[in-house]
Amino acid sequence: MTAPTTLPSAAPAPPGRGGRWIEEWHPEDEEFWRARGARVARRNLVCSVLSEHIGFSVWSMYAVLALFMGPEYGVDAAGKFFLVAVASLVGAVLRVPYGLAVARFGGRNWTVFSAGLLLLPTAALLVVMEPGTPYAVLMAVAVLTGVGGANFASSMTNVNAFYPQRLKGWALGVNAGGGNIGVAVVQVLGLVVIGTVGADHPRVLPALYLPLIVVATVWSARRMDNLAPVRNDTGAAREALREPHTWIMSLLYVGTFGSFIGYGFAFGLVLQNQFGRTPLQAASLTFVGPLLGSLIRPLGGALADRLGGARVTLVTFGLMGGAAGVVVVASVRQSLPLFISAFVALFVLTGVGNGSTYKMIPGIFRARAAERGLSGEAAAERARRLSGAAMALIGAVGALGGLGINLALRQSFLTVGSATGAFVAFLGYYALCSLVTWAVYLRPRPGRAASHTAPGPSPEPDPAGRRAGG
Known part of the structure; x- marks a missing residue:
């Protein structure tokens, strides 16, 4: 196709719209790109990463507080696990409308709104963090913090629309990794607060984030764009x-x-309740895993671009099962060094897996478009529509895993007094994921075995997440 000769980065808004709108967007055209x-x-x-980063920090702030x-x-260990589980649940559920909102309101417009909305839970935490606050009030604020987790879905959907297929693994990995690292950053800041002003001043932590939220909101308003071709399409959601x-x-x-998010929320609480760590000791350890898992997520996406998303995902789940087994052994033996080492390894592997699984999504829908006889721009447009809608749904269901992990840990502490039982269950789940990845995306089948198992790039994108030039 012939690429447009010009592209206004802030095209005049069409009738009935406001803000900055780009009317033509053809990322698969190399000249245009x-x-x-x-x-x-x-x-x-860049703007998306900043907004999502702060969203993750707000979402996981209760785990630090x-x-x-x-x-x-007056809140026991089970009560604390339940608080962070509720925050995880709300963030997961809100990912569906957040992901679909990009097409309805525009990526820039929704980012500005969702970033500004983070002021509400952050200000609420500033008010309620003191002894004597009723548990019901703490729970209500946990519900509010869920909006931070929802930012991920809209951010990923928006970035997915901006980038060509061959770069989606890298771009989505950078965006998600930059967001995920918000979990580690808020834990580091919590450590700084505890180490400088003491554990009796929790309000300092949310106070630090209020000006950052304002900066992210204003910057997004000034620098981001809406993509007009990403139209509201309820049909795409239904198809997905x-x-x-x-x-x-x-x-x-x-x-x-x-x-990743479940362990990020729970790591410090496990160290406190199973290994007797003080708040300062726990905070000095909890940030390492989320930090490494976040930093390595773009690598997971880049490896998937090169080797195929399903291959990287399969290896990752196998290694995660091994790491979970080591955690079980460490928990039984009450070996803190072994427990921390295996837990950090789990974080790193979740980061790789996060990048590789999200890379698979656009490739799957591009392949499905090819199966319908589409090619070129038509195939790219269909894949963009459906993968954007699917990302909102997949992100929401995936985040529910954080809820499941915290509820499993809560129940494990209630029944056996440690995290051992929960990690046995997690090991079984990783084994299931390994089996599904191989059976659906890697098992040789007539007519597609070469595209899934051959080491080189395939001429058409395949459901394993590999694409020519990727």
Whole structure:
């Protein structure tokens, strides 16, 4: 196709719209991409990372503040796990409308709104974090913090629309990794607060984030764009719901991202309640895993671009099962060094798996478009529509894994007094994910064995997430 000669980065808004709108967007056209597309996409990616990063920090802030809750708060270990589980649940559920909102309101417009909305839970935490606050009030604020987790879905959907298929693994990995690292950053800041002003001043932590939220909101308003070609399409959401691969990938994403966010929320509480660590001791350890898992997520996407998403995902789940087995052994033996080492390894592997699974999604829908006889721009457009809608659903279901992990740990502490039982269950889930990945995306079948198992790039994108030039 002939690439447009110009692309306004802030085209005049069409009738009935406000804000900055780009009317033409053809990322698969290499001439267009070199001329203007890459620069515009990169600018929007940077803004998206900042907003999503703060969203993750707000979402996981309760997991850090729980370390400040001494006996004077009257909340036991099970109650703390339940608080962070509720935050995880709300963030997961809200990912569906957030992901679909990009097409309805525009990526820039929704990012500005969702970033500004983070002021509400952050201000609420500033008010309620003191002894004597009723548990019901703490729970209500946990519900509010869920909006931070929902930012991921809209951010990923928006970035997915900006980038060509050959770069989606890298771009989605950078965006998600930059967001995920918010879990580690808020834990580091919590450590700084405990180490400088003490565990009796939890309000300092949310106070630090209020100006950052304002900066992210204003910057997004000034620098981001809406893509007019990403139209509101409820049909895409309905099609994605009927697509079996949406639910298969949801199962896998529960194992990768669900593990990442669940462990990020629970790590400090496990160290406190099973190994008797003080708030300062726990906070000095909890940030390492989420930090490494976040930093390595773009590598997972890049490896998937090169080797195939399903291959990387299969190896990752196998290694996660091994790491979970080591955690079980460490828990039984009460070996803190072994427990921490295996737990950090789990975080790193979830980061790789997060990148590889999200890379698989656009490739799957591009392959499905090819199966319908589409090619070129028509195939790219269909894949963009359906993968964007599917990402919202997959992200939501995957985040429910964080809820499951915290509820499993809560129940394990209630019944056996440690995390051992929960990690046995997690090991079984990783084994299931390994089997599903191999059976659906890697098992040789007549007519497609070469595209899934051959080491080189295939001429058409395949459901394993590999694409020519990727």
